[in-house]
Amino acid sequence: MTDHGTAPILVRQNDGRLEPLEPDRVSRALFAATDLLGTPDAFLARELADAIIPALAAEMQSPITIQELTDSVAKYVRELGHPAIARGYREQIRLPNKHDGSSIRPPHLWQIIDPNSGTREVHRRLAEPALRELATSDVFPLDIVSMVRDGLMQLQGLEHPFELAGSVLGDGLRTNTAGLGIASAFENTERHTGGFVVIDSPEHALAALAGEPRQLVAEFLDEWRRGLATTGLVGTIHLNHGVAPAWASDPQTGPLFGGLAKPTDAGRIGEMAITIATVASETTPISWHLSRADLAGEPSPSLVRIIESIRGGRAIELVFDRARQPVSLGPGLTRSDPAVLLFVGIHLARFAEQISSRTPERFLQKLGSLARLARSAGHAKFDFLRRHGKPEVKRGFRLERARLVVTPVGLEETVRIVADLPACDLGPGTEFARMIVVQLMNALTREQPRNLEAVLDSFAAISGFGSAKVSPARRDVAGLTAWDESAPQRQQMQASGETHAAANAGTAAILVPAAMPSVDEYVQLLRLAAQSDVRRVRFVSQGGVAPD
Numbered sequence: 237m238t239d240h241g242t243a244p245i246l247v248r249q250n251d252g253r254l255e256p257l258e259p260d261r262v263s264r265a266l267f268a269a270t271d272l273l274g275t276p277d278a279f280l281a282r283e284l285a286d287a288i289i290p291a292l293a294a295e296m297q298s299p300i301t302i303q304e305l306t307d308s309v310a311k312y313v314r315e316l317g318h319p320a321i322a323r324g325y326r327e328q329i330r331l332p333n334k335h336d337g338s339s340i341r342p343p344h345l346w347q348i349i350d351p352n353s354g355t356r357e358v359h360r361r362l363a364e365p366a367l368r369e370l371a372t373s374d375v376f377p378l379d380i381v382s383m384v385r386d387g388l389m390q391l392q393g394l395e396h397p398f399e400l401a402g403s404v405l406g407d408g409l410r411t412n413t414a415g416l417g418i419a420s421a422f423e424n425t426e427r428h429t430g431g432f433v434v435i436d437s438p439e440h441a442l443a444a445l446a447g448e449p450r451q452l453v454a455e456f457l458d459e460w461r462r463g464l465a466t467t468g469l470v471g472t473i474h475l476n477h478g479v480a481p482a483w484a485s486d487p488q489t490g491p492l493f494g495g496l497a498k499p500t501d502a503g504r505i506g507e508m509a510i511t512i513a514t515v516a517s518e519t520t521p522i523s524w525h526l527s528r529a530d531l532a533g534e535p536s537p538s539l540v541r542i543i544e545s546i547r548g549g550r551a552i553e554l555v556f557d558r559a560r561q562p563v564s565l566g567p568g569l570t571r572s573d574p575a576v577l578l579f580v581g582i583h584l585a586r587f588a589e590q591i592s593s594r595t596p597e598r599f600l601q602k603l604g605s606l607a608r609l610a611r612s613a614g615h616a617k618f619d620f621l622r623r624h625g626k627p628e629v630k631r632g633f634r635l636e637r638a639r640l641v642v643t644p645v646g647l648e649e650t651v652r653i654v655a656d657l658p659a660c661d662l663g664p665g666t667e668f669a670r671m672i673v674v675q676l677m678n679a680l681t682r683e684q685p686r687n688l689e690a691v692l693d694s695f696a697a698i699s700g701f702g703s704a705k706v707s708p709a710r711r712d713v714a715g716l717t718a719w720d721e722s723a724p725q726r727q728q729m730q731a732s733g734e735t736h737a738a739a740n741a742g743t744a745a746i747l748v749p750a751a752m753p754s755v756d757e758y759v760q761l762l763r764l765a766a767q768s769d770v771r772r773v774r775f776v777s778q779g780g781v782a783p784d
Contacts, residue, residue, distance in 0.1 A: 245292055246299035254299050257292070259285050259683070260377075260612045262309060267379040269324030278379035279388070282605040282612075284321070288312045345374040346624050351398040355430045356468035362395045371397045375620045380613045388590075388606070390581030390645065390714075391613065392695055396430020398625050400638050402696055403429040404436055404565055404574040409483045411441040414455035422463035427628035429575070432470040432696045434523075434565050435460070439508035440480035443500045453511045460520070470697060472521040474565055475509040476530075476538070477557060481571060510538045517550040521697055523566065523772070525555045531766055535759050543758045546775055553743065553774045556766050564741070564771055567693040568641035577638035577688075578617040579695055580610040584672070585646030585711040588653045596668055599654045600675050607642065607679035614640035614688055640690040642680055647672065647735070648719040649711035660718035660731030669731065673716065673738040692716060692739040694772075716742030721778055725753070725761055733768030743772040750778060 244256035266281035291312055296304070306329055313322040348370070349361050362368050371394050373381055383389035393401045408424045410417035416438055425433055442452050464471050513522050524542050535543075546552050555564050562570035569576060587606055588599060617640075621629050629635050644650075647669055648659045657665030673692060680690040694715035713719045716735040718728045725746050732744030744765070753761070758775075765773050 245289070245296070247305055248299045248301050250302065257289070257300075257305070258615075258686070259289050259608065260615055262288060263609075263612065264377050264379050265309070265329065266313070266321060266325055267382070268328045269321050271378065271382075272324045272328050273320055276378075276382050278382045278386075278609065279605060280318075280321075281379060282609050283602070284313055284316060284318065286605050286608065287316060345370050345397060351624055351626055354467070355396060355399065355426050356466070358398065358430065359395045359468050362397075368394055371395075376613060376616045380609070380616060383609060387586050388583050389610065389613065390583065390643075392579035392581065392643075393431045397620070398629075399430030400428055400575050400621070400629060400634070401430070401578050401641075402432040402434075402566070402569065402576040404569055404571075405433050406483055406574065409435075409441075411444065411484060414442065414445060414447065414452045415459040416441055416456055418456070418459035418463045419466075422467050422469070424628075426467045426469065427626055428631075428634060429469070431576075432472065432566075434472045434474055434569060436474050436481040436563075436565055436571065437477045437484060437509075438473065439475055439505050439512060440500065441484040442512075443505040443508045449504070449507050449511050450515075453508065453515060457512070457516055457520075460516075470521075472523055472566055472697070473512060473516060474523045474525065474555070475513055476506075477525045477563060478527055479563075506538055510541055513542060513552065514545060517545055517552055521551065521553070523553045523555050525557050525563075526762065526766070527557050528766070531759070531763050535755070539759070540755055543755050546758070547752045547755070549777070551774065553772055554762065554765075555772050556770060561740075567643075567696045567741070567743070568639045568691055573637070573639055573689075575634055575638040576696070577621075577635075577640050578614050579641045579643060580613045581643045581645045581695065581714055582606055582610050582676075583645045584650040585653060588650045594654050596655050596671075599650075600671060603672065603675045604679035607676045608683060610642045611640065611680060611683060611686075611688065611690055614690060615686055618688060637689075640680075640688055641693045641696075642676070642690060643693065643695050643714050644672070644676065644716065645714045646711040647716065648713060658718075658720050658723065660720050660723045660727045662727055662730055666731045666734050669718075670734045670738050673735045677739060691741055693741040694743040713745070715745065717745045719745065719747070721747050726764055729761060729765050729770060729773070730768045732773075733765065733770045736771045737769035741771055743774055744770050745774050745776050747778050748775050752777070 246254045247257050248254055263282045263285035266284050267276065267278050270277045270281055288309055292308055296308065310322045310326050313325060348367065349358060362371055372384065375397050380389065384391060403425060405421045405425055408417050408420035438456060442456060445452055460471065513524060516522060530536060530539055542552060557563060562572055564570055588594060591599060591602060618635065621635055651657055651659040651665050651669050655665060655668045657668065659665050659669040676692055680692065710719050716732065716739055718731040720728060725748060728746050729744060736742040
């Protein structure tokens with residue numbers, strides 16, 4: 237395993253420049269060697285690279301030359317028991333560029349599609365299978381493409397290669413009209429984001445306006461839906477946070493004028509929030525935030541109405557706001573982290589099936605290389621956007637601040653395959669699920685020399701809201717959640733809380749019977765979720781809509 241605490245090795249290039257040695261480059265060169273031998277194996281290449289880098293750091297004096305690097309990599313690959321790959325590595329290093337002056341280069345994606353086209357137009361063009369394939373191979377290196385084709389990795393958002401995956405609406409929002417400047421905000425967001433958007437607590441701004449709440453909400457939702465339809469983005473509305481976001485705050489409440497502005501009535505803010513939730517939740521994803529006060533004592537009328545909407549089939553996600561924790565605005569997003577670079581799914585169940593001599597210890601040992609391949613996909617997307625992304629993607633450190641979201645797929649099934657236990661037994665099975673998350677987090681967050689921030693979380697609902705009518709097979713369930721129809725809801729919730737605490741993120745998909753629990757039973761489950769470190773929760777009717 238790579239020693240992530242040491243300084244990166246510096247490599248002296250042929251022109252004299254010093255560059256840090258990136259494990260991604262070693263891994264890709266070794267993958268090319270396996271491909272040359274006719275047995276492409278992206279995971280083996282990454283495992284070898286992860287073993288070689290710390291050995292180089294321990295034995296060689298930085299900086300090293302390219303020739304020294306080549307010789308050392310080949311030597312270590314031989315010593316690790318892969319002489320054919322070592323020979324292939326040396327051979328592919330010597331191969332000339334396949335696209336020399338005598339050959340015709342195939343067109344690149346940015347030569348076929350104008351990167352500055354609107355999001356909807358790019359989505360339409362990339363519906364063509366050939367262009368979607370080109371979007372994959374142009375953005376991502378061959379080892380990542382191989383992982384996708386083998387079913388070990390899922391890349392969400394190939395239909396918007398020139399933009400970020402998701403972001404929080406901000407620039408362009410205004411507090412002086414019922415429309416809240418939504419049209420302008422969508423126009424600005426479309427220039428850098430191609431997948432999904434969220435709006436944070438619009439009820440605070442609407443409540444400060446004069447007028448009847450239902451009329452103000454209707455005008456806001458009309459603008460919201462028009463913005464989504466115009467851009468082709470998918471959107472979620474976050475409601476019921478007690479503190480207004482920066483965009484919705486009166487500028488007079490800043491440090492120079494604190495206390496001079498008339499505070500908006502809390503009751504009116506709450507009325508706006510519940511009106512938006514009940515009117516919009518049939519067609520728009522809603523995330524309803526819950527504080528400690530919301531779950532203390534008798535449930536508030538607003539919470540009862542939200543639960544009744546859930547019992548009626550509305551897919552409302554519940555978000556738990558905790559002191560000293562960032563305000564979650566969906567997978568990968570917070571008030572201080574307003575953009576997502578890419579979503580990468582790693583199929584743990586398929587990975588487990590491919591490991592010989594499966595034991596929990598061996599599986600955990602190999603997880604780090606799988607996680608680092610997911611990071612490598614994020615690095616590739618970052619580099620592509622830096623070269624070919626829309627100008628707005630690269631402004632104001634937006635790209636540098638965007639987070640990579642890695643999503644485990646088949647967590648419950650993996651625990652059963654490897655440990656022969658359910659993930660929500662609240663015993664060894666739950667502990668093994670937690671250990672998987674801890675191992676993934678360690679690999680994702682401690683790799684040099686890149687500073688890309690990576691988190692474990694769910695997928696975003698960027699392929700459409702409520703489109704899945706049948707629950708997925710257990711091995712294909714994405715996210716940090718248990719998935720056991722036979723387990724009581726309380727066990728599902730507590731087990732999911734263990735993984736959420738380890739990742740500091742996640743959405744628990746709690747399977748409930750067709751005869752939906754009562755309002756009081758839901759309240760008790762939510763109180764348990766708050767105590768169990770669950771970050772977000774979505775209730776799923778057995779045989780109903782799948783989790784995002």
